[in-house]
Amino acid sequence: MPELPEVETVVRGLQKVLPGRRIVEVRLGKTDFIEDPAALESELPGSRIAAVRRYGKFLVFDLESPEAGSQKPALLIHLGMTGQLITCAPDAGIAPHTHAFFVLDDGRELRYRDPRRFGNMQMVAEGNGSPLGSLGLDPLEATESEFVAQLRGRRARIKALLLDQSVLRGMGNIYTDESLWRARINPMRLASSLKEADLRRLYRAVQSILKEAIRLRGSSISDYVDCSGQRGEFQLKHRVYQREGKKCVRCKTLIRCVIVAGRSSHFCPHCQPIPRARRRKG
DNA sequence: AGCTCTTCCTGAAAGC
DNA sequence: TGCTTTCAGGAAGAGC
Numbered sequence: 154m155p156e157l158p159e160v161e162t163v164v165r166g167l168q169k170v171l172p173g174r175r176i177v178e179v180r181l182g183k184t185d186f187i188e189d190p191a192a193l194e195s196e197l198p199g200s201r202i203a204a205v206r207r208y209g210k211f212l213v214f215d216l217e218s219p220e221a222g223s224q225k226p227a228l229l230i231h232l233g234m235t236g237q238l239i240t241c242a243p244d245a246g247i248a249p250h251t252h253a254f255f256v257l258d259d260g261r262e263l264r265y266r267d268p269r270r271f272g273n274m275q276m277v278a279e280g281n282g283s284p285l286g287s288l289g290l291d292p293l294e295a296t297e298s299e300f301v302a303q304l305r306g307r308r309a310r311i312k313a314l315l316l317d318q319s320v321l322r323g324m325g326n327i328y329t330d331e332s333l334w335r336a337r338i339n340p341m342r343l344a345s346s347l348k349e350a351d352l353r354r355l356y357r358a359v360q361s362i363l364k365e366a367i368r369l370r371g372s373s374i375s376d377y378v379d380c381s382g383q384r385g386e387f388q389l390k391h392r393v394y395q396r397e398g399k400k401c402v403r404c405k406t407l408i409r410c411v412i413v414a415g416r417s418s419h420f421c422p423h424c425q426p427i428p429r430a431r432r433r434k435g
Numbered sequence: 436a437g438c439t440c441t442t443c444c445t446g447a448a449a450g451c
Numbered sequence: 452t453g454c455t456t457t458c459a460g461g462a463a464g465a466g467c
Binding site: 437438439440441442443444445446447448449450451 | 453454455456457458459460461462463464465466467
Binding site: 185186233234235250267268269270271307308309310313375414415 | 436437438439440443444445446447
């Protein structure tokens with residue numbers, strides 16, 4: 154599923170082809186995942202895409218609209234679990250579950266496909282009511298001390314905090330599990346039980362995992378592909394995620410999976426021990 | 436504050 | 452073999 158590295162990969166691809174392009178037509182299929190479909194249909198045609206950027210797991214399309222005047226509108230797209238954004242020729246075959254077509258002034262199309270429709274799309278005007286306002290630190294932009302300060306002393310489980318978008322923006326289940334394994338921290342640990350050195354190690358683990366995942370163009374587990382339909386390769390580097398029952402590459406102990414923070418959480422019981430006798434089976 | 440449960444949705448996989 | 456059930460999971464909301 155698209156997390157920070159996947160969204161970053163899609164954004165980098167779109168940055169090569171979209172800035173400067175004008176949207177000439179919008180066609181929508183199913184719209185139950187779109188905040189206000191009529192707003193997209195009325196406001197997007199005629200708009201010029203000034204920039205494409207990532208904010209957490211959101212793609213932000215900064216728009217210049219002839220009518221909006223001083224307002225700086227933007228289109229936000231969240232890929233949810235199975236969202237894909239693809240650029241293609243207008244006569245390219247239409248994949249099932251393609252729900253939005255943005256026709257561009259160079260004759261190409263930007264298409265949004267999302268089998269489960271857990272993604273969402275909305276227009277936002279600069280500075281009001283945007284869901285971006287409640288998001289926490291970008292794990293790649295944050296300094297070590299900012300990262301540590303954000304987590305230190307919190308009573309929640311470290312796994313829950315890493316997944317909480319208002320704490321860190323962009324981490325999802327894959328990169329949370331992989332980072333905790335690299336940092337040798339059990340997902341059930343309460344953040345307040347971690348030492349400063351643990352949090353610094355976690356910061357370095359998160360950064361190195363995310364950077365390597367971006368370098369390999371993300372993880373393709375089920376549906377994920379970039380904006381030209383290409384799969385990522387970081388799934389080949391997963392050490393714990395979806396490796397339950399397989400051997401830890403560090404110590405050969407069998408990887409286990411428990412539910413933490415409502416999410417399947419994969420870890421090595423030897424490398425990531427649960428301190429004290431507290432144990433929970435999932 | 437933080438936990439658990441529920442909802443949204445589809446397709447893959449497991450169960451019978 | 453083939454139908455039915457279960458499950459995965461990002462995010463938001465309810466209830467505790």
